[in-house]
Amino acid sequence: MHHLADFTNPTIAKLYAGVPSEVIQKFRDFCDAYPYRSIRYRGIDWPYLISSGGVEPLLMLSGALTHPDISWNSIAHFGERYRIVVPAYPAVRTMDELSDGIAAILQHEGISRAHVMGGSYGGFVGQVFVRRFPAVTRSLILSHTTVPDPTGGQSTRRMLKVLSLLPTAVLRALLGRMLGKLMPADASSPEMLLMLAQFREIMDHHLAKADFLGILDRTLDFYGRSWTAEDLAGWGGKILLVLAEDDPASPERVRTAFKELYPRAEWKLFRGGGHTTSVTDQAEYQAAIDGFLQAQS
Numbered sequence: 001m002h003h004l005a006d007f008t009n010p011t012i013a014k015l016y017a018g019v020p021s022e023v024i025q026k027f028r029d030f031c032d033a034y035p036y037r038s039i040r041y042r043g044i045d046w047p048y049l050i051s052s053g054g055v056e057p058l059l060m061l062s063g064a065l066t067h068p069d070i071s072w073n074s075i076a077h078f079g080e081r082y083r084i085v086v087p088a089y090p091a092v093r094t095m096d097e098l099s100d101g102i103a104a105i106l107q108h109e110g111i112s113r114a115h116v117m118g119g120s121y122g123g124f125v126g127q128v129f130v131r132r133f134p135a136v137t138r139s140l141i142l143s144h145t146t147v148p149d150p151t152g153g154q155s156t157r158r159m160l161k162v163l164s165l166l167p168t169a170v171l172r173a174l175l176g177r178m179l180g181k182l183m184p185a186d187a188s189s190p191e192m193l194l195m196l197a198q199f200r201e202i203m204d205h206h207l208a209k210a211d212f213l214g215i216l217d218r219t220l221d222f223y224g225r226s227w228t229a230e231d232l233a234g235w236g237g238k239i240l241l242v243l244a245e246d247d248p249a250s251p252e253r254v255r256t257a258f259k260e261l262y263p264r265a266e267w268k269l270f271r272g273g274g275h276t277t278s279v280t281d282q283a284e285y286q287a288a289i290d291g292f293l294q295a296q297s
Contacts, residue, residue, distance in 0.1 A: 001036045001038065001045075001047035001088055002036070003031040003036070003069055004027075004067065004069040004070075004198050004201050004202070004206075005024065005027060005028070005031075005197075005198070005201070009205075011205075012201055012205060015197045015200050015201050016194070016197045018193055018197075019190065019193045019194045019197055020190045020193070022190070023190040023191060023193070023194050024194070027069075027072055027194060030072045030075070030076050031069075031072075033051075033052070033076070033079075034049045034050075034051070034072075034075065034076075034079070035049075036048070036049060036088075037049070037050060039104065039105060039108045041100075041101050041104040041105075042097075042100075042101070044090050044092065044101065045090065046087060046088075046090060046101045046102075046104065046105055047087070047088040048068075048085060048086060048087040048088060048105050049068050049075065049084075049085070049086040050083070050084065050085050050086075050109060051075075051079035051080075051082070051083055051084045053079070053080070053083070054079065054080070054081055054082040054083035054084065055082075055083060056081075056082050056083065056114075056115065056293075056297065057082065057083045057084075057085065057106070057111045057113070057114035057115065058078055058082035058083065058084045058085070058114060058115045058116075058117060058293070059084075059085050059086075059087075059102070059106065059111075059114040059115065059116045059117070059129075060074070060075060060078065060084055060085070060086045060117050060118075060122070061086075061087070061102075061116065061117065061118035061119070061122030061123075061125045061126050061129070062086060062087065062088065062089060062121070062122050063119055063120040063121045063122050064120060064121035064179060064215055064219075065179070065199065065202045065203070065207070066088055066089035066202075066207070066211060066215065067088060067198075067202050067206060068086040068087070068088055069198060070195060070198045070199065070202065071086070071119070071278070073191065073278070073279065073282065074119075074278055074286070077286050078117075078286075078289070081290075081293075082115070082293070083111070085105060085106065085109060085111065085114070087101070087102050087105055089214070089215075090214070091208070091210040091211045091213070091214035092214060092218070093213075093214055093217040093218065093221075094217070094218060094221050095124070095125065095128040095218050095221045095222055095225075096128070096132060096221075098125060098128075098218060099125065099128050099129045099132045099133065100132075102125070102129065103129075103132075103133050103136060106136065112136065113135070113136055113137075113138050114136065114137070114138055115137075115138050115139045115140075115141070115293055115296065116129060116130060116137050116138075116139070116140050116141070117140075117141040117143070117289065118140075118141070118142055118143065118145065119143035119144055119145065119278065120143070120144050120145055120182070120249065120275065121145070121215075121219075122143075122145070123142040123143060123144070123145025123146070124145060124146075124218070124219070124222040126140055126141075126142055126145075127140075127142065127145075127147075127222075127227075128222065128225070130232065130235065130237070131227070131231055131232070134232070134234070134235040134237075137235070137237055138237055138296065139237045139238045139239070139240075139292075139293070139296045140237060140238075140239045140240070141239075141240045141242065141289055141292065141293075142239065142240070142241050142242070142258075143241075143242040143243075143278070143285075143289075144242065144243060144244065144247050144249055144250060144275050144276075144277070144278075145249060145250065146249055146250055146254050147227075147254060147257045147258060147261055148222060148223050148224065148225040148226065148227060149223050150223065150224070157220055159216070160213070160216050160217065160220060163212070163213070163216060164213060167209075168208060168209040168212070171209060171212045172203055172204060172207070172212075175203070175212055175215075176200075176203045176204075179199075179203075180199075181248065182248060182249060182274070182275040182276070189279075189280070191279050191282070192276070192279055192280070195276070195279055227261060228261070229260060229261055229262070229263055232262075238265075238266065238292070238295075238296060239262050239264070239265035239266065240265065240266045240267075240268065240288075240289070240292040241258055241262065241265050241266070241267050241268070242268045242270075242277075242285065242288060242289065243255060243258070243267070243268075243269055243270070244269070244270035244271075244272065244273050244274055244275070244277055245269065245270065245271055245272070246271075246272055246273070246274050247273075247274050247275045248274070248275065249275055255269075266292060268288040270284075270285075
């Protein structure tokens with residue numbers, strides 16, 4: 001697996017034409033500091049990033065786009081203090097398969113226990129992971145995500161039957177439009193311009209049909225889960241929920257469901273910023289997570 005923004009490809013280079021050069025250079029410095037590693041597990045390649053420094057392990061779970069690079073700023077920040085591990089997602093079809101592969105990466109790196117942080121789709125993975133591997137999960141941070149929803153599962157199941165018949169180009173257009181709704185309307189900051197260019201590169205040049213269907217299959221798997229507040233009664237870790245009032249992924253009904261599912265969780269609720277406060281409100285977002293993690297030390 002290779003990092004994004006390979007400008008030897010003219011088509012990809014055009015996507016970044018409006019991104020300031022100083023931000024591109026910061027991203028390139030990140031790429032140099034975080035080369036991809038990979039393990040072979042159950043016949044599948046599992047790429048991941050890992051920081052060279054830090055002592056306490058922090059597992060950071062990527063969003064639906066499956067490519068860690070789009071979270072490079074957060075990775076660089078938390079990687080200064082923690083031994084951060086960030087997996088990419090192969091085209092496996094279930095959340096259990098995905099969690100097992102991620103656990104295999106941690107085992108390969110000699111990590112028996114880690115803080116776990118999942119944003120957006122990564123929050124789906126984090127909630128499955130803590131239930132599948134509670135002894136491995138030291139604490140859990142869920143950011144801008146949602147909870148299982150049988151209604152969502154039914155709609156995803158219907159959609160999957162149709163989408164599996166479509167060519168890759170059509171899948172890219174449809175999912176790009178759907179995920180694009182989570183991006184902010186105001187994309188004037190240099191960091192957001194870079195994120196949008198990365199979004200387009202991943203969607204148009206990296207995700208194959210198997211990846212799209214894997215994302216949808218795992219989403220259906222997640223929505224079909226049936227959990228209660230008692231699931232984690234025997235787990236001693238702490239939970240932080242980082243959400244935003246105007247995030248379409250976690251409206252008020254979802255936030256209410258979070259309170260019922262994780263009644264002892266700590267909260268950080270943004271008043272604005274939508275789905276991307278990790279970029280639009282970067283300092284406040286990182287400070288909230290830093291404070292939570294430091295309290296667990």
